[in-house]
Amino acid sequence: MGRPKGKNPPLTAAEKQRRYRARRDADPGRRQKYLQKEHDKYRSDIESGKKKRIYNVSEREKRRRRRKWRETYHRLKARKEAQELIITPPDTPQVSPVDPADPQPRISRQQNEGRRRSRKKIKKLKEQIQELQMLLKKQVRKTEKYKKQTQRMKKNNPSPxxxxxxxxxxxxxxxxxxxxxxxxxxxxxxxxxxxxxxxxxxxxxxxxxxxxxxxxxxxxxxxxxxxxxxxxxxxxxxxxxxxxx
Known part of the structure; x- marks a missing residue:
């Protein structure tokens, strides 16, 4: 027996959760109550030892947490920018009057030059970022290498x-x-x-x-x-x- 015509397909668990969070966040009182509850739960987990603050974990765990924080920050920033574009779309750029004989809007020489400089600057910045990332990875590998050598030396040469x-x-x-x-x-x-x-x-x-x-x-x-x-x-x-x- 098929689904009756005119009815929407059932919602998935993820869609139900998404709608529930949207309704909750739309109400300032409910959202504040939820945030306070999460804050109290976090403090309780810290006190009980279930969770640890970043200065109490290993260096590897610190890097993992900070990487996750950066990803979350960029994801939320992109979402916020998208919402702002939906709410307040950018102003329509002013264009010069269009000649009926030439329907294509004309771009001035200054605009072309500005775009060219922007592309060149962005390309240069990307190259610098890639170079710095390579240097950082190289330095991290070197640090880990010396760290392991020191650990092996301490292990193989114990004190009296x-x-x-x-x-x-x-x-x-x-x-x-x-x-x-x-x-x-x-x-x-x-x-x-x-x-x-x-x-x-x-x-x-x-x-x-x-x-x-x-x-x-x-x-x-x-x-x-x-x-x-x-x-x-x-x-x-x-x-x-x-x-x-």
């Missing part, structure tokens, strides 16, 4: 503190004992080497190891000096930056 924490969590007891034994043996060898050193130069080389930046960073100098058997006098010399051993 991170290494110790990882070993304490993951290594079995036997491996930890072996590591500690290695450190004790190494300290003993350095201590013996320092004690049996014949000349001042050799002792200075060993002392400089103890004053390295890594030991200073983790405040292990005193521990290292005591482990290697340095005297208090030599410890004071080390603090003052002197190596008269």
């Amino acid at each position: 503190r991170k290494k110790v924490k990882k070993q304490m969590r993951q290594l079995p007891r036997e491996a930890i004992q072996k590591t500690l034994l290695f450190h004790e043996a190494l300290v003993q060898d350095i201590r013996n080497k320092y004690t049996k050193a014949q000349g001042e130069k050799e002792r200075q080389i060993i002392a400089k190891i103890v004053t390295g930046k890594v030991l200073k960073k983790y405040r292990l100098q005193r521990f290292a000096l005591n482990s290697l058997g340095f005297s208090k006098k030599r410890w004071n010399h080390e603090k003052e930056g002197r190596f008269n051993f």
